[in-house]
Amino acid sequence: MKIGELAKLTGLAASRIRFYEAAGLITAVERQSNGYRDYSPDAVWMLEIIASAQSAGFSLEQIRHLLPVGPGDWQHEALLDALRRKVVEIEALQKRLKQSKAQLLVAIESIENRPDELKCADRPKWVLERLRKNKNAPARSKARGRVAG
Numbered sequence: 001m002k003i004g005e006l007a008k009l010t011g012l013a014a015s016r017i018r019f020y021e022a023a024g025l026i027t028a029v030e031r032q033s034n035g036y037r038d039y040s041p042d043a044v045w046m047l048e049i050i051a052s053a054q055s056a057g058f059s060l061e062q063i064r065h066l067l068p069v070g071p072g073d074w075q076h077e078a079l080l081d082a083l084r085r086k087v088v089e090i091e092a093l094q095k096r097l098k099q100s101k102a103q104l105l106v107a108i109e110s111i112e113n114r115p116d117e118l119k120c121a122d123r124p125k126w127v128l129e130r131l132r133k134n135k136n137a138p139a140r141s142k143a144r145g146r147v148a149g
Contacts, residue, residue: 006039010047017047023060025050025067056086106134 007014020026021037026046030038046067053063066082068074110130114123 001039001041001043003037003039006043006047009044010051012047012051020047020050023064025060025064057089058082058086103131103134106131 001009003014003017006012006017010017017026021029026039026043029043032038049067050063053066054060058066062082066075066079107127107130110127114126118126
């Protein structure tokens with residue numbers, strides 16, 4: 001099949017497909033006598049796997065090592081290990097994002113509810129002190145003082 005049809009089937013731009021080909025992620029692309037690329041039907045699912053892996057946060061180099069060397073030559077254990085490691089990375093990222101969100105909510109709450117009698121120059125210090133206290137507080141205390149979110 002030609003690159004336009006492959007692009008339509010996968011939802012990927014032709015330039016992206018050519019990029020994956022140049023990067024060695026898809027192979028066995030034959031050229032017709034007129035120079036057009038001729039992709040096998042297997043290219044559809046291979047491109048979908050590559051795009052899904054990229055969306056999940058795998059780098060092109062990681063994907064390259066996970067793809068089968070030949071037809072049906074998947075390295076199942078390596079693939080499972082990589083998938084499990086990616087889940088651990090995502091969980092760590094979620095934890096950091098949750099902590100960042102909590103700090104931002106404390107900052108918002110502190111700014112909205114700061115004492116009116118504070119001088120303008122003292123207000124940032126007061127907010128920063130609240131952020132420091134929240135950062136060092138046990139998780140149970142943070143949950144009680146948190147703004148809904």
